[in-house]
Amino acid sequence: MVERAPILDMICHAILIAGAMLVCVPLYFAFVAGSLTIAEVQKVPLPWLPGDQFLANLQTAWVKADFSRSFLNSIVVALGITAGKIVVSLLSAFAITYFRFRYRMLAFWLIFMSLMLPIEVRIVPTFEAVANAALPLQWLADLLHVADLWKWVSGHDVTIALEWNMVNTYPGLILPLIASATATFLFRQFFLTVPDELCEAARLDGASPLRFFWSILLPLSVSNIVALAIILFLFGWNQYLWPLLFTTDKDMATAVIALKNLIPRADSEPAWNIAMSGALLAMLPPTLVILLLQRWFLKGLVDSSK
Amino acid sequence: MKASSPIATSPIWPEAPADRPSGLTRSQHKSPGEPAAGRSVATERAGKARAPKRGQPDREPGLKRANFGRGAGLPTLLLLPQVLILLFFFFIPSLRALTQSVLLSDPFGTTVHFVWFDNFKTLFASGEYRQSLVTTAWFTVAQNVITLAIAVVLAFATDRVVRARSVYRTLILLPYAIAPAIAGILWAFLFNPVVGPLAHMLHALGISWDPNRNPNDALWLVIMAASWKHICYDYIFLVVGLLAVPVSLMEAAAVDGAGPIRRFFLIALPMLGPTIFFLAVMNFIYGFFETFAIIDAVTHGGPAGATNILVYKVFVDGFINLDLGSSAAQSVLLMTFALICTLLQFRYFDHKVNYGV
Numbered sequence: 001m002v003e004r005a006p007i008l009d010m011i012c013h014a015i016l017i018a019g020a021m022l023v024c025v026p027l028y029f030a031f032v033a034g035s036l037t038i039a040e041v042q043k044v045p046l047p048w049l050p051g052d053q054f055l056a057n058l059q060t061a062w063v064k065a066d067f068s069r070s071f072l073n074s075i076v077v078a079l080g081i082t083a084g085k086i087v088v089s090l091l092s093a094f095a096i097t098y099f100r101f102r103y104r105m106l107a108f109w110l111i112f113m114s115l116m117l118p119i120e121v122r123i124v125p126t127f128e129a130v131a132n133a134a135l136p137l138q139w140l141a142d143l144l145h146v147a148d149l150w151k152w153v154s155g156h157d158v159t160i161a162l163e164w165n166m167v168n169t170y171p172g173l174i175l176p177l178i179a180s181a182t183a184t185f186l187f188r189q190f191f192l193t194v195p196d197e198l199c200e201a202a203r204l205d206g207a208s209p210l211r212f213f214w215s216i217l218l219p220l221s222v223s224n225i226v227a228l229a230i231i232l233f234l235f236g237w238n239q240y241l242w243p244l245l246f247t248t249d250k251d252m253a254t255a256v257i258a259l260k261n262l263i264p265r266a267d268s269e270p271a272w273n274i275a276m277s278g279a280l281l282a283m284l285p286p287t288l289v290i291l292l293l294q295r296w297f298l299k300g301l302v303d304s305s306k
Numbered sequence: 307m308k309a310s311s312p313i314a315t316s317p318i319w320p321e322a323p324a325d326r327p328s329g330l331t332r333s334q335h336k337s338p339g340e341p342a343a344g345r346s347v348a349t350e351r352a353g354k355a356r357a358p359k360r361g362q363p364d365r366e367p368g369l370k371r372a373n374f375g376r377g378a379g380l381p382t383l384l385l386l387p388q389v390l391i392l393l394f395f396f397f398i399p400s401l402r403a404l405t406q407s408v409l410l411s412d413p414f415g416t417t418v419h420f421v422w423f424d425n426f427k428t429l430f431a432s433g434e435y436r437q438s439l440v441t442t443a444w445f446t447v448a449q450n451v452i453t454l455a456i457a458v459v460l461a462f463a464t465d466r467v468v469r470a471r472s473v474y475r476t477l478i479l480l481p482y483a484i485a486p487a488i489a490g491i492l493w494a495f496l497f498n499p500v501v502g503p504l505a506h507m508l509h510a511l512g513i514s515w516d517p518n519r520n521p522n523d524a525l526w527l528v529i530m531a532a533s534w535k536h537i538c539y540d541y542i543f544l545v546v547g548l549l550a551v552p553v554s555l556m557e558a559a560a561v562d563g564a565g566p567i568r569r570f571f572l573i574a575l576p577m578l579g580p581t582i583f584f585l586a587v588m589n590f591i592y593g594f595f596e597t598f599a600i601i602d603a604v605t606h607g608g609p610a611g612a613t614n615i616l617v618y619k620v621f622v623d624g625f626i627n628l629d630l631g632s633s634a635a636q637s638v639l640l641m642t643f644a645l646i647c648t649l650l651q652f653r654y655f656d657h658k659v660n661y662g663v
Contacts, residue, residue, distance in 0.1 A: 012463035095384035125399035196372035238485035240599035
């Protein structure tokens, strides 16, 4: 601090308290609404103090949205996206920074291009791609006239119909969300700052590239990996559009999608108390992650956007 | 320019045979026509020494000086998972969006015609699409201004206070953990015209508030929910940016008699310029694409299309109306927009390097 300015400091505290209230008031109202009975929640105005139905409502929401199933799905999907993206990105970042091979710049630009288009803009074709992931292979087969070729070779008439439907499967929920290069670039930037002497020393000692990667590069990257993993976990848990399209089966719904079914619609009973309890439940895991791992979260947030 | 170490370029590695020609990149490494580079240290050095005369960097951009040499086998294997995933779930879908945008097919996909740019023409002629454009513009600009304004004020205050700073920061960052859909649901409850406590306050003030019927109210509701969710993002970047403003500069200005607010506007804010520019671009990307969840959970694009932003319209036309050609054409327009945003971000990268913020 450069000088003392007690009045300004008080104003600053007031501003920050207002900011914190802006965040907390909606959450507090959600908590209050979640602790009332359905009759109480419809009374206007909403009471300022919570009622005594909080645990009961949590239980109702848990059962009604089938959270025991959808939480599991969310955890699998979020962890799958996190682990998948980090592994794939580490490997490809290692390849494009530590090897001099013919297609290096081509690979770099291919990966780089994927930064430009978020999944939302290519949602329909991506859906088609995942509904039948084998479609490109089918085109290839048609294009090369594999069926005719086979007929010519063996004399048998065959039709090639490849299908690989990933709707309502974990790979279908996870893989399309791994298809972006942000993490690759984070690791690439980091690898470029690793001292060259480490690689030279490892080579002198006769370490193979994979050995160098495993024993030196990976331990150095741990803090980056942890920070990124938090961001990716939040990203995976909070996904909406993709799971919405992709889970026609109720058993595959993620927590956020299952919560959607609790929102009162115009023609149904306005059970806002249950909806708010469900909302609090669905936001609990990511909130805990942020609160408990705050230092890493901040690092990940700032790093991953560079 | 650094002289390349002999170790880095000599072929120790069995996986990396050094004598493969590298068509794409060789000119940056050594003079053209030099055979089997890297086999002898002397030729490699000679090649390196000649490189700067042609104004070339001494190595490929983004390649470690100490690398594992040539040989395509292992790196190809390492890249394979990433490239396959990108191929199947990024490149092929993107290309299909491009091709579909110039095709016209019926909902069952039995007949397909090539129609040049008719889908785009129909799109721009339709009042619905133009309304969606206007809605999106209002939505993103309002969200951007609100988010940035609040984040700048909060960041300034955070930079001033000493006591309880981390408590404030933790609380303000909390919405980052909350899914956009859940943020939407919270605000939908607060401003629910029947039971919402804040809607009740508005009614008490004599404002007739009903986002289910009044288009403007619905738009404001989603703008508020979207901003609430995103303030934390802008805030943390501004806090980090403010920490990077040199203290000596601030002290010098204080000695010259500039007060804290004056210093903020005349020194800190201009130095944060690149950060704010970056955040504005990120806010637009967020507003254009990630707010889908808020719209779908709160208003379903209604009432009367008042919150039907572009990305929601792509979804409705593609999956509910099954108008694939039109949906693909809209996707292509959105892609163009996303490209512009990305290119703008690269400008930020340049600036960031210059200012060191």
